[in-house]
């Protein structure tokens with residue numbers, strides 16, 4: 001297994017504010033939140049970026065998205081809305097090389113996609 005900070009969180013070697021865990025994934029609060037709600041959904045299987053996920057493993061990504069939607073419903077903000085984001089490599093702004101999904105919510109979010 002790779003050894004990013006997220007792998008260390010999964011192995012409980014460093015602390016994180018976990019909000020969900022099952023056999024496939026963990027979800028925990030982002031340490032530098034970009035919205036009132038900012039939770040990261042991280043698979044327990046090892047993929048550095050979205051580019052590394054083969055078609056036959058698409059369920060790994062699907063589970064992150066459906067877990068985020070379930071969390072939004074359980075927390076009561078699904079109807080107000082939210083955004084899910086997956087950054088990939090340098091231009092995408094990825095900094096931790098274990099694939100993960102950002103869930104952002106809790107306020108109207110600004111537009112996105114403009115060059116930095």
Ligand code: AMP
Pocket residue numbers: 005016028029030031032033040086087093094095096097
């Ligand atoms: P990305 O830039 O898409 O790779 O996202 C990585 C995210 O991980 C950033 O939003 C960081 O704030 C967040 N992050 C880094 N270290 C930690 C940590 N120890 N606990 C929680 N979130 C973290």
